[in-house]
Amino acid sequence: MRTARNRNFDLTRLAADIKAWGRELGFQRIGIADTELGAAESYLLNWLDRGRHGEMSYMKSHGTRRSQPQEILSGTVRVISARLDYLPDQAADSEAVMRDPQRGFISRYALGRDYHKLLRTRLHKLATRIESCVGPFQYRAFSDSAPVLEKALAEKAGLGWIGKHTNLIDKEAGSWFFLGELYTDLPLPVDAAADNHCGSCHACLDICPTQAIVAPYELDARRCISYLTIELRGSIPEELRPLMGNRIYGCDDCQLVCPWNRFAQPTSEPDFAPRHGLDTPELINLFSWTEEEFLKKTEGSAIRRIGYECWLRNIAVALGNAPKDAAIIGALKTRRDHASGLVREHVAWALGRHAAPSSLPRE
Known part of the structure; x- marks a missing residue:
């Protein structure tokens, strides 16, 4: 199959268009990263060697597939990273639920529709939009659906920084969001990695039950x-x-206490609204x-x-x-x-x- 790499088009313009198309599809932000994950790979392998993955044996069996995107999709040179906010404004107050021992607390990401399919479907739509512009190209969409270092890639793509609680934080949007990726052979210009703004704060370490x-x-x-x-x-x-x-x-405690989440905005996605009263059951x-x-x-x-x-x-x-x-x-x-x-x-x-x-x- 002839790929887009053989065609003549403005990659800088294409990158800008991809971000605009992503917003039209409902993503809050799109960033682009290269595939060099050496530091993240060292961290991951050390974490696994310490046994901190518990019984998630699949993480070790994947070897370096998480940190070497080319092992998942040969020819990958860039990763298009996408953010989709999920915090439902209709949900009962989290702290109030946790203070009521007669009720059960469910992490706010799980109150509505499963995000995996929704996010991948939207990523495929983005890929189709790109293809309509540049012709056939190689890609694969992910949403926590394969061994992908999504937070490290999103950090490189400028979508935020990995905080002390190991979640990704955007200084303008907090951390209540899902991540999805498109691996691609398109040699797009990359975005600058995000700076870390955790500073001396240790609220997440203190609050963890x-x-x-x-x-x-x-x-x-x-x-x-x-x-x-x-x-x-x-x-x-x-x-x-x-x-x-x-x-x-x-458990959402580390997110609830993070001061950057004062900037988080409720999602406009109806699929993420609470179902069956599970926000305060x-x-x-x-x-x-x-x-x-x-x-x-x-x-x-x-x-x-x-x-x-x-x-x-x-x-x-x-x-x-x-x-x-x-x-x-x-x-x-x-x-x-x-x-x-x-x-x-x-x-x-x-x-x-x-x-x-x-x-x-x-x-």
Whole structure:
């Protein structure tokens, strides 16, 4: 196939057009980076060697595919990085939900439609627009859907800097956004990397419930509530369970406390609006869902990926962290003989918490 590299066109103009087309498609910002990720690769390999990826064995099995884009798509010379804001303005106040132990907290990115397909579809539309201008070219779209160092690439593309909590921060928009990428063989001009503006702030390190941010810019996933509630498929370490409070899917604490998020703007995407009242759900109600209800009410949601068993596991921990209450104890007892040993274990732990008054007050 003849590629766009063989055609004569103004690459600087094309880069500007790509950014304009991206905004027309609903992206808040587009940046362009080269593929040199040496420093990020060293960081990643050191992080893996320390075992901080926990049971996410796939991260190690990918080798250098994350840091060498050409291993994913041969001929890649540039990465078009895209930002899509997701903070829903209709959602209940996060801190108010976390202060109510009768309710469950779900990370705000997961309240609406699963972003993976939406973001990739939009990236494909952008690629089609480029193709209509320059002719056939090589590309591949990603949205947390392959081994890609998306934050390092976005930082190089000028979309923000990687903060001390290891999330990407834009000084004009905070961190409540998704990232997506187009790998391409188009030799576009690259953008300047973003400067770091964390300064002496350490609010994210101080707020982390499980102290998973072990040092500035260093996250131990094995302690992170997002890992424990989403990625981990087995038993949650007992010493970490009391620290999880009522967080049943992900954790936003480090973003909520970040001073740069005072500049964040609510998303205009209707697909990211909360569904089924999951922005402020009652734990007992969630715990009563049958598997069929779980599958129905998480259809099209990122939450479904953890499965029903881990869903009950997470809620059992939250119920164990709630103040002693007859209704909560009654709800837990309905799952005491659940078919899943994983669920039974966490229910037994939760019931044990309520049988030990000295463990109160709870998170």
